[in-house]
Structure formats: C-alpha cells, structure tokens
Amino acid sequence: MADPSLAGLTDLSAVRERLTGSRLEVADFRFLDREPGPDAPFRAVVHDPDAYRSVEVTGRLGDLAGAAARAVQFRPLPGREEFERAVEAVRGHAEFGPLLAAGGATAYRPMPPLADVTNGDGTVDRVVTVGLRTPEDAVKHRIIGVRAKDGTVVRDPEGVPAPSARDCVTTPAADNCPSPAGGPRAVRVRVRRGTTELWDLVVNRPATSSGSYGSGVELRFVAHKGERVLYQAHAPILNVRYAGDRCGPYRDWEKEEVCFNATGSEPAGPGYRLCTSAPRTILDTGNDQGDFRGVAFFHTGSELRILSELAAGWYRYVTEWRLADDGAIRPRFGFGAVTNPCTCLSHTHHVYWRLDPDVGGTTANRVDEFNDGAGWTPIRRETQRTRDPARHRQWRVVAPASGRGYGIVPGAGDGTADAYGVADLWVLRYRGAAEIDDPRGFDTRAHIGDFVNGESVDGQDLVVWYGAHFLHDQSGPRPPSHFVGPELRPLIV
Ligand SMILES: [Cu+2]
Known part of the structure; x- marks a missing residue:
C-alpha cells in the first residue's frame, strides 16, 4: 500500500x-x-x-x-506458497502423485502460471499450473493444473503446452538462496569521482518496481553531473512468442527476483548489494544458483552496472542498466531459461523499455528521427516507429531551449518488430502513471499503441518506449550476445 x-x-x-x-x-x-x-x-x-x-x-x-x-480483468500471479500448495495436491493425486515420487522427477513452475477455467455460468475458477518433469519417461514434461479453491487436479488445462518428450536446457531450477527480510523499497545512489558527482539517482529493486506485473530494475530521478536526464526508466512490458505458436505466447512479469552471485556489502540495507567483483547471473554461470536476490551494483572503472535477475516460470531474465562515467546510459536485457519443454523451439522475446526523459533538466523535450538522405526530422505528434538499419535510422531526445540532447542509438542485436512485436519506438505525451502499463485484458501482445492519439509531443513532457526483439533459436547459429538494448548517448545538438 x-x-x-x-x-x-x-x-x-x-x-x-x-x-x-x-x-x-x-x-x-x-x-x-x-x-x-x-x-x-x-x-x-x-x-x-x-x-x-x-x-x-x-x-x-x-x-x-x-x-x-x-x-x-486482473488475476494475481501465484506466489511461492500458493504454488507449493498446488504441488502438494499433485502429490496426493492417484495418477500424478506416483509420477512425482519416481527417481529424478520434479515439480516446477511452468508457463503460463495460470490456466483458469470459465464455468458455464460465467464464473471463473483459478487454476494454478504445475510442471512435472519425469526424465526417465518417454513423456518428459506434463503441465497440469490445480483448482485453487479445492485442490482438484485438472488433467489437461486449456492453453498450456502439450505433454512433451522435449527436454530443453539442462539447467535445473534451483533458486535456493534466502529471501532478504525487510529492506528498503528503493535506495539513492551517487557516483563520485574526486569532488565531481557523476551520477545521482534512485533505484527500485524488481520486487518494488512499478506496474501491476513489475518492470525490472527501475530508475528514477536520474541526473548526470547535476543535470536531470530521466525522470523514470524501466521495462514494464515483456513477452515471448514461439514460431507457429507451438508454446505460448506468454506475457512475462518482472518483479520476481531469483538468485544470482553477487559478492559485497549492503550499506543501504538488504536487497541492494554493492559488489567488489562483477556479479554473475545464469547467463555467466550456466546454473540457477546464487547467494543473492535483489539489485547488485558494480563499478567497472568506467561505468556503474546496476543489475538483477528475474524469474517468470522457466524463464530467467537479466535486467540491467549501465551508467557510464561519460553520461551514456545503456539499458540491457538478457534472456535465459531453466529446464523446460519449450525453449528449444524457435521463439522471439520482446522487451519494451519506458523512458521518461527530462533531457537538459527540463520536461519540455522533443524527439527527432534521423534517416540517411533525409537527416533529422522532428516528431511533432504521438506516433510509433520501426527501426530501419539500411537508412541508419536513429532518434534523439532534445531540449529545444538549451540544445542539450540524448541520442537513442539502437543496439546491433535489437531486431525489428514483426506483427506480434508491433513497433520499435513510440513517442507519447506524458500522461502519468495511467500509462505505465498497457491496457491489455488477456492479450499478451504490447498495446502501447493504444496511447497514440495525436497529442502534440513537440516541446512537451513526453515518454519514449523502446522495443527490442531477440530471436532465440537453438537450432540456428549461436547469437553473439544474449543481451539486447540501445545506447542513450549525450549530445550537444
Ligand atoms: Cu529464449
């Protein structure tokens, strides 16, 4: 509250x-x-x-x-306790209980987390999904449901992946570090070099991030060398779609923190760790273990890394911000998973950052778009855009009054939106917290475009959404990086 x-x-x-x-x-x-x-x-x-x-x-x-x-339509995500209750119901089930008792068998948190049933009279029963992995069996993965109100096992819930012989990723879910009790909702962070203050900002851990399903590591009131750059920055929308819809699509959540490795101290309280060496996530170690849950800070000598690791079902995500001493800001998102029946099928992850710029220390900003041949063109009305690498398309946020600006340079691996990914950049008038989430019902697709209604964004308080799309195809060549994200680069315009 x-x-x-x-x-x-x-x-x-x-x-x-x-x-x-x-x-x-x-x-x-x-x-x-x-x-x-x-x-x-x-x-x-x-x-x-x-x-x-x-x-x-x-x-x-x-x-x-x-x-x-x-x-x-709002349905809270099942927490650890509710999931454990569902697993207990499965253990007591005549058919599935013995499966779980067999050697090597495990119950895991699958996708989707819920498979609710709508009854004939219009009422809805909450059904929590449970994944069963039986590695000795020909059918290695089954996803079943448990009706929350009475523990009834639902054999073939609608909308879950079919029983599967596929065993994707050989990293068992572990997540076995303690959860910090209490701790601050947010911390204030300053980076100083000598007597110069480089960065001053407030950081929320994923568990306290805004949006009804969280938004990863969230930054607010970000200033570089005493001048406000961002009022707020986070990634409220994350989803994934499989080729041919063989699993999913799924809307992910970004407030469930998972264990990774971070060595250091917690001067501001539990959940925020100042590291003495580079933190290591599942994307570095290849395992789901660690000693820390929350936000890790590590200064590499040229930039401050602020990162956390998230869980959503079998997915593991790295949510990170890199604040360089020279003023550049690099939002990053990394994609991984633990053992599951889906991720060896080709799929694309989509992440959407919401950047609320106050470039030049003022809310009166404008976005310009660059294209080869056309140069810079101001965007005057709310709109959505796609990337165009052939024309070196990029954007910049400028403060017309002072000529200060920040370039938005797409990352090499950020992809281009398909119909499901919708678009790559949106420029919107700031409309407060009402437009932090997209109004989505049960559609998993991003609906940021619903906010585009022709308002002026020329010299206004505005919000930029930036989408990146990561094709994850284990049958194809290994991507050079499992991370996506643009660079926000200070400019004198
Ligand atoms: Cu993936």
Missing part, C-alpha cells in the same frame, strides 16, 4: 457494491500525478480472492467517497 490513508479503499461503497468478499486486497495502487498532493488523483485495483474478481478504483485522495469503480 502506497499510502496509509488508503487503508479504507476496500470499504468504499463503490467497491462493496461489486465485491462482497471478506478478504479484499489492494493489488495495485498508483498516484496519477508526478508530485501527488493531498488531493492527488489515484488508480487502484482491488481484488476479491474468494469471488475471484477485481475492480479498478479511480478517484482523488481528498474525496475517497466519490471514487468510481468498474470491473476489470
């Missing part, structure tokens, strides 16, 4: 008219203003786990009674 004055949110009559359960919980809360005052507008999601329904509540802090509510 972001604000104690909202404790009464679940008791509002607008909520009570729609949800009657005794265990209502606030699943998401956000202020819609940058600097929320005593009467700030807010948006919240209240979830009723008994009826398994949710409502979105919008209103103002100063007039809670006047808040409005409407039904929305």
Whole structure:
C-alpha cells in the first residue's frame, strides 16, 4: 500500500457494491500525478480472492467517497506458497502423485502460471499450473493444473503446452538462496569521482518496481553531473512468442527476483548489494544458483552496472542498466531459461523499455528521427516507429531551449518488430502513471499503441518506449550476445 490513508479503499461503497468478499486486497495502487498532493488523483485495483474478481478504483485522495469503480480483468500471479500448495495436491493425486515420487522427477513452475477455467455460468475458477518433469519417461514434461479453491487436479488445462518428450536446457531450477527480510523499497545512489558527482539517482529493486506485473530494475530521478536526464526508466512490458505458436505466447512479469552471485556489502540495507567483483547471473554461470536476490551494483572503472535477475516460470531474465562515467546510459536485457519443454523451439522475446526523459533538466523535450538522405526530422505528434538499419535510422531526445540532447542509438542485436512485436519506438505525451502499463485484458501482445492519439509531443513532457526483439533459436547459429538494448548517448545538438 502506497499510502496509509488508503487503508479504507476496500470499504468504499463503490467497491462493496461489486465485491462482497471478506478478504479484499489492494493489488495495485498508483498516484496519477508526478508530485501527488493531498488531493492527488489515484488508480487502484482491488481484488476479491474468494469471488475471484477485481475492480479498478479511480478517484482523488481528498474525496475517497466519490471514487468510481468498474470491473476489470486482473488475476494475481501465484506466489511461492500458493504454488507449493498446488504441488502438494499433485502429490496426493492417484495418477500424478506416483509420477512425482519416481527417481529424478520434479515439480516446477511452468508457463503460463495460470490456466483458469470459465464455468458455464460465467464464473471463473483459478487454476494454478504445475510442471512435472519425469526424465526417465518417454513423456518428459506434463503441465497440469490445480483448482485453487479445492485442490482438484485438472488433467489437461486449456492453453498450456502439450505433454512433451522435449527436454530443453539442462539447467535445473534451483533458486535456493534466502529471501532478504525487510529492506528498503528503493535506495539513492551517487557516483563520485574526486569532488565531481557523476551520477545521482534512485533505484527500485524488481520486487518494488512499478506496474501491476513489475518492470525490472527501475530508475528514477536520474541526473548526470547535476543535470536531470530521466525522470523514470524501466521495462514494464515483456513477452515471448514461439514460431507457429507451438508454446505460448506468454506475457512475462518482472518483479520476481531469483538468485544470482553477487559478492559485497549492503550499506543501504538488504536487497541492494554493492559488489567488489562483477556479479554473475545464469547467463555467466550456466546454473540457477546464487547467494543473492535483489539489485547488485558494480563499478567497472568506467561505468556503474546496476543489475538483477528475474524469474517468470522457466524463464530467467537479466535486467540491467549501465551508467557510464561519460553520461551514456545503456539499458540491457538478457534472456535465459531453466529446464523446460519449450525453449528449444524457435521463439522471439520482446522487451519494451519506458523512458521518461527530462533531457537538459527540463520536461519540455522533443524527439527527432534521423534517416540517411533525409537527416533529422522532428516528431511533432504521438506516433510509433520501426527501426530501419539500411537508412541508419536513429532518434534523439532534445531540449529545444538549451540544445542539450540524448541520442537513442539502437543496439546491433535489437531486431525489428514483426506483427506480434508491433513497433520499435513510440513517442507519447506524458500522461502519468495511467500509462505505465498497457491496457491489455488477456492479450499478451504490447498495446502501447493504444496511447497514440495525436497529442502534440513537440516541446512537451513526453515518454519514449523502446522495443527490442531477440530471436532465440537453438537450432540456428549461436547469437553473439544474449543481451539486447540501445545506447542513450549525450549530445550537444
Ligand atoms: Cu529464449
């Protein structure tokens, strides 16, 4: 809960008219203003786990009674405890229990995490999925479901990968380090060289990142040499699509932290580790083990690396920011997995960073696009764009008043959007926290384009979304890197 004055949110009559359960919980809360005052507008999601329904509540802090509510599709992700309960139900099942008892058999968190069942009367039962791996068997992977309300095993839930003889990746899920208790939601970080302050920013760990499904390592109030560059930077959308839809598509979440290796101390509290050597993730070690969960900081001598490792089902992701001493900012995303039945099939990961620039220390910014032959052209209205490597297409965010700017230079491996990936860059007017997530229902595709409605972005407070697309095909040549991401490079325009 972001604000104690909202404790009464679940008791509002607008909520009570729609949800009657005794265990209502606030699943998401956000202020819609940058600097929320005593009467700030807010948006919240209240979830009723008994009826398994949710409502979105919008209103103002100063007039809670006047808040409005409407039904929305929101289903909380299963946590570790709920998953373990589902596994216990499987152990007690006449057919699947003995399978799990066999040598080498394991239960794992699969994709998708839920396979809910809609009943004939329109009510929905929550069904938590469980992956069974039986390596001695011809069928090595089965994904079954467990109905949350009564522990009934659902044999062939809809929308999960079919039973499979494929055993992709030989890295067993481990994730066995302790979870830090407590610790700060965010920390302030400064990088100094001599008497010069190079960087000053606030960092949220994935577990406290914004968005209803998290957004990886999140940066706010990022200043280089005393001048604000970014108000906020994170990656609220992450999804994956398989060729021929042989698995998925899946929308991933970015708030579940997983163990990696980070050696150092925690001067600001648990969950934020200042490292004395380079942190090592599953992409470095090839295993799912580690001694730390949270955000690791490591200065290489020329840049500050800020990174964490995420889990979503069998996926493992590295979420990273590199802040170079010279002012360059490199967002990075890395792609890995533990043992599963899908990732040896060709698939493409899509990650979408949301960058809220305050280049030149002001919110009045503009984006220009460069193309060979045409030079720089200002973007005046909200729009979405694709990359064009043949024309060396790139972008820059400029502050017209001062001539300061930051180039957005696509990474060599960032790909180009297909129909599922939608686009590579969006320029939007800043519309507060209402536009941190895309309104998506149960479609896994990115819906950032829903925010494009012709508003002016010329010298305005604006937001840039940048998409990268990573083709993961284990039958093809090994990619030079499992990381994607652009470079944000300081310019004098
Ligand atoms: Cu992959």
